[in-house]
Amino acid sequence: FYKQWIPDTNYENKTNWDKGDVPCGSDRVQFSAQRKVSVFVETTHAVQEMQLPVDGELILNSGAGFYVVSGQDPSCGAGVRTKFKDSDSLQWFDPALWQAAATLNDLQQGNFLFSVHEESVPCQHDDVVFKALSSFRVDTHSSQSTIPVKSVSVLGETFDSRSEFSQYLSSRSGQLQFHGPSAVTVGNPSCGDPTGCDCGNSVNHQRICGSVTCASVSCKVPLLPMGHCCHVCGAIITISYAGGFNLQNYRGRIQSLFLTQPQYESIQLGMSKVLKPQRVLGVIPFGTSPEIQVVIVDGETGDLSEALAQDIIKDVQSHGSKLGITKAELQASTGNTSTPQ
Amino acid sequence: EMKDNKQLTQPRMMSDNGHLVFTTGNNKDIRFQPSESGRVKVGDEDLTQLLSQIKTNKDEIDDIKTHGGVVPPEVTNKLNQLDTKVSTL
Amino acid sequence: EMKDNKQLTQPRMMSDNGHLVFTTGNNKDIRFQPSESGRVKVGDEDLTQLLSQIKTNKDEIDDIKTHGGVVPPEVTNKLNQLDTKVSTL
C-alpha cells in the first residue's frame, strides 16, 4: 500500500502560522531560534522581516521567492509579528497522521483505505509518500533502531535504494525532515505472498496506541480487532485460508460485490493478514498463526456492519472453497457470533 | 523522472548553525542581477563597481607589462648624470 | 498584474527554474551584511577579503604608474656598465 504523511510545514499552509494566516508584506515573520525546520515555499511572498532559525531551510519552488516593500504593504495592513508553529512533536507512529491507498492514483483521488491503527502507519512492505510540493518534519522514535519500508518519496523523488536514501537522510534537508534516534530504511521488497503479509508494526503497538485517543463506544459487545488500539462497534470476520487464497483478489471481490451497494456506503472495511498468537491450553503463548482479519465498522451501533458481515459469511459458505477459504468466524458487537464451515 | 530531477534541484536558503547559506542543485546557478538603479552590496561595497575594477586592474597591469610603467626617478637621474658626464668628456 | 509589476520594482530573491536569482529594484539595493566578525563567502573564497584585495590591487597599480616599479636588473646592469666605462675614460 501507499501511505501518505498528512501534515506539512509549507509556508503557504496557514495552519502553520500562529496568527492563522500566511504572512504578507507588512508582517514580521519569526522562526524560533532553536526549532529545526524545513519549509517548502511554493509561490512569491512579500515580507517586512524574517528571522530564520539557527538551523533550518526554506526550499524554493520554481517561481517562489521573497521580496520586501518599503514601509507598509497596502494590501496587508498594519502588519503583525507572526510565528511559525512548532512541528517537532509529530510522530511517525501516530496513525492519525497517515492516509492509506492501494495505488498512487487512489492517493491523489482521495480514495483512502480504512485499516486498523497498526496498519495506518507504514508497514514494512509499504511505499511511503511525502507530498511532492511539500516539506515536513517527522519524529522517528521507534521501538527498534530502524523503520524498514519499501520506498520513500520526498519532494517528488522516490528512494528505493537503501544507500541512496541513507545518503539523503544524512543531507541537511534529510536531517531537518527526519529526526529522532531510529532510521527509516528503504529497499524492503514488496509483499511477495499472494495470501498477504504481516504489517510488522505490532512491535510498536504501544507507541502507536500512545497517540490514539479512543472514542467511547455504545454497543453490547465492543470488539477489539488485532492491531487496533480501540474497541469498536461493528464486526470482525476471521478467515483461515489454504494455498489458493489471494488477498488482493478477495479484497476486490468484497469491494465489487458488497461495498458498492448503496446501503453499505457508510461502511469502513479493513482486510489484512494478522499473526494471531497461539496459546497452549489457551494461556501459554507458543507462536503465531497467520489469518485474515476483516474489520467492519459503521460509526454507529454496528448493526449495519453485522449485516454486511453476514453477507460476506454467506458468500464464503457458497464460494469459500473456490476462493481458498477454509474457515470464517464472525464476531459482532451485537453479541452474535457464528462459525460456518 | 524529468520532473523528479527538477524537484531535487530546488534552491534553498538555509541557516546552518546561524550561518546564512544559499545553495542550488545540479547545474543551477546563483545569479545576482542588479538593475540600473539598484545595487548589490556586500557590506558597504558595491559589487558591480568592484567587479568592473577587477577588469580595469587587469587592463592596467597588461599595459604596464607591455609598455613599462613610468621611469623610476633614480633611473632618470642616473641617465641624466651619465649624459652630462659623457657630454663634458 | 499590478502585483507582478510591483514585484519587479522591489528587490527580491527568487527561484527561476532552479536558479537562485537576486534582483534589485528601482533604486532599491540588495545588501549582504554579516556581522563584523562574519564573512561573505562564495564557495570556499572569502568574498569580503577578495573585494578589499581589488582595492589594494588598484592602489598598487596606481603607485607603480606614478612612481614606477623596481628598476629592472638589465637597466641597472647597463647603467653600472656605462658608469664604469665613463669613469675609466
Next chain:
Amino acid sequence: EMKDNKQLTQPRMMSDNGHLVFTTGNNKDIRFQPSESGRVKVGDEDLTQLLSQIKTNKDEIDDIKTHGGVVPPEVTNKLNQLDTKVSTL
C-alpha cells in the same frame, strides 16, 4: 536573556527602507554555495572566474614590484644612445 542572546545569532532577511537586507549574527557568515556544476553570476559575469582574476592580478603586481616591468622604450633608447656615444669617444 539567554533567549535574546540566542536570537542574536539568527540570520535575518528584512526590508531596510525598501532595500532587501540579509544579515547574520556574531561570527556568522553569509555563504553562496551553488552545486559543483552551478556557477555564481553577477549580471553576465562569472563571479568565480572574476575572483580568480583578483588573485592573478595580485600575483602580477607582486611580480612587477619584485622584478620590474618591461623597460620603458625611452630608457632603452637613452641607454643605446649613451652606449654609442661612449663607444665612439
